Amino acid sequence: MMIKTILNNNAVIAIDENEKEVVIVKNGIGFNSKKGMVLKDNDMEKVFILQEKNVSDDMIHLLSLISEEYIEVSKKIVDYGRTVLKTGVHDSIYVTLSDHIELAVSRKKKGIAFDNAMTWSIKKTYREEYHIGEVALKIIQIECGVTLPEEEAGLIALHFVNAKIHNEPEVTHDFAYISVFVQDLINFIKYFLCTEMDENSLEYNQLLSYLQTLALVLDDRKAAAVSSDSRYYEMLRYAKGYFKRAYDCSDRIRRVTKEKYDLEIQPEDILHLTMYINKFIKKE
Secondary structure, three states: OEEEEEEEOOEEEEEOOOOOEEEEEOOOOOOOOOOOOEOOHHHOOOEEEOOOOOOOHHHHHHHHHOOHHHHHHHHHHHHHHHHHOOOOOOOOHHHHHHHHHHHHHHHHHOOOOOOOOOHHHHHHHOHHHHHHHHHHHHHHHHHHOOOOOOHHHHHHHHHHHHHHHHHOHHHOOOHHHHHHHHHHHHHHHHHHHOOOOOOOOHHHHHHHHHHHHHHHHHHHHOOOOOOOOHHHHHHHHHHHHHOHHHHHHHHHHHHHHHHHHOOOOOHHHHHHHHHHHHHHHHHO
16 A cells, blocks of 8 residues: 555555555554555554545544544444444444544543433434444443443444435435435524535534434434433533523524424533534634
């Protein structure tokens, strides 16, 4: 393989023998390397093939910032997930899952609790993905020495749900509904903020991924009584004070969603939306 681009000291983009781009992550691989340099076989220990052309530069850059340890853990989880699922998954899951695991482990080590009010719904709706999440927690415990809470199994499951949506939308029965719902919300956010969105940006793709997940879960909530933890209301009061514009946009989305789709957005959803929307405001 020949180096095409050096991302940082620990990651490079190379061209393989089939003229495909691959990302190689290894401690020190970019140090003292140059464009055009041919890599040795022992440099190929951790290779990620970019099979999908729409894996963005932001995703590749984020991958280069994540600790190699969590990328390896993510790869083991994805490899297992591929054996369980009948459909393929998008390559971007290597990035999003690695990033998620690194943050989850960091939160656990700092003693920060993170509740996932959608766990029950995810477990019921996405059984295979939730099973992968449960196995993922065992892998993380073995490889990182950290025991994550059960709620993380649901969050990891959603990474596989999203990766399946990106990879094969045409076989997802609810994708037409998801597309309309998500596009409505994207358009509303653009209108409310009076801004355009760079669809290749990391912020846009994070928001898009979350809205797709929200669309999949909201309809299931109609069949079950869902109560929110009172702590979310406390966090929302904080968000309203410090991120007022983003909060106001999220609260308006809650009203529009109820009026147009008869779906109830919970306080935790408003909180997450506020955080994602605030990223666009900070970039303005």
